[in-house]
Amino acid sequence: MSEILKIIQERQSTRVPFDPNRPVxxxxxxxxxxxxxxxPTAHNMQNFEVVVVDDKAVLEKIGNIKSRISxxxxxxxxxxxxxxxxxxxxxxxxxxxxxxxxxxxxxxxISEAARQATPMPLTQxxxxxxxxxxxxxxxxxxxxxxxxxxxxxxxxGCVMENMWLMAKALGVSLQILSAFSAPHVEAELKKLLExxxxxxxxxxxxxxxxxxxxxxxxxxxxxxxxxxHHNQIGNKGL
Numbered sequence: 001m002s003e004i005l006k007i008i009q010e011r012q013s014t015r016v017p018f019d020p021n022r023p024v025x026x027x028x029x030x031x032x033x034x035x036x037x038x039x040p041t042a043h044n045m046q047n048f049e050v051v052v053v054d055d056k057a058v059l060e061k062i063g064n065i066k067s068r069i070s071x072x073x074x075x076x077x078x079x080x081x082x083x084x085x086x087x088x089x090x091x092x093x094x095x096x097x098x099x100x101x102x103x104x105x106x107x108x109x110i111s112e113a114a115r116q117a118t119p120m121p122l123t124q125x126x127x128x129x130x131x132x133x134x135x136x137x138x139x140x141x142x143x144x145x146x147x148x149x150x151x152x153x154x155x156x157g158c159v160m161e162n163m164w165l166m167a168k169a170l171g172v173s174l175q176i177l178s179a180f181s182a183p184h185v186e187a188e189l190k191k192l193l194e195x196x197x198x199x200x201x202x203x204x205x206x207x208x209x210x211x212x213x214x215x216x217x218x219x220x221x222x223x224x225x226x227x228x229h230h231n232q233i234g235n236k237g238l
Contacts, residue, residue, distance in 0.1 A: 007168050010168065012217065013176065014173035015214075015215065016211070016212050016215060017128045017210070017211045017212065018129045018130065019211050021130075022130065023054065023130045023131065024172055028167075028170050031166055033050060033052075035162040036050060038162065039161075040158050041155035041158065042152055043151075045152070047138055048135055048159055049137070050135055051132075051133070051193055051195070052131065053131070053133075054130060054132075058192075059132070061192055062189065063121055064121055064123070065121065065122045065185055065192075066185075067182055067184070068118075068119040070114060071110060071114035071115075074110045074114055077100070077104065078105065080094040080095060082097065083096075083105070085218055089220060091220075095217075096217075096218055099217070125179055125180075125206070126177075127206070128208065131208065132177075132206060133204065134180065134189070134204045135203055135204065135205070136200060137156060137199065137202055138198060140198050143155070156202045160176065164176075164205075172208070174206065175205075175206045176203050176204070177203065180201050180203065181203060189201060225237040
């Protein structure tokens with residue numbers, strides 16, 4: 001197996017706490033950013049900026065910003081769940097419901113769970129990370145002839161993947177924090193970091209080194225024969 005494929009297969013989201021006293025070296029951060037630099041983007045627009053946050057005082061201020069779970073997230077999350085390994089292996093997409101609190105996996109309780117959810121400080125998302133990479137983009141721009149800037153968002157995904165694979169290759173753990181782009185959280189972050197109004201937060205990468213063994217989640221992928229059509233739709237496989 002080629003080394004790049006091995007890295008791709010072993011990449012995963014690290015959800016455990018990180019050691020706040022073990023910084024990610026500047027050299028490793030630079031290599032991760034170099035990987036971002038060479039990500040393919042629509043029309044080579046490179047419509048992204050990265051705010052590197054490693055100052056403990058700034059991290060503390062970010063951690064004090066509060067985020068709240070939405071009913072929309074809970075309901076759409078529920079649609080992706082399986083409730084046994086056997087079900088997940090059969091579907092080959094989605095995740096196990098066992099990863100979430102009971103109220104999140106019961107459709108009858110989701111509305112109540114969202115209403116009663118206590119706003120939580122972002123420190124519970126950051127979880128000790130000594131470095132955050134906050135990826136932002138200029139909302140005034142879009143890739144040519146790309147309705148809704150679909151190509152632009154694909155480009156941001158390429159930036160994410162390049163950084164993630166480089167981090168994995170360097171032995172740096174990474175988790176994507178989507179909560180940073182929620183409207184209220186984004187507004188607070190933009191004020192704190194002096195981000196211009198026309199810029200939007202796409203996502204944040206949490207970097208660091210786990211303080212406990214990283215959980216190995218049960219992962220599934222479709223087989224090549226499930227998504228490849230040879231020369232015409234319906235002619236499955238290669």
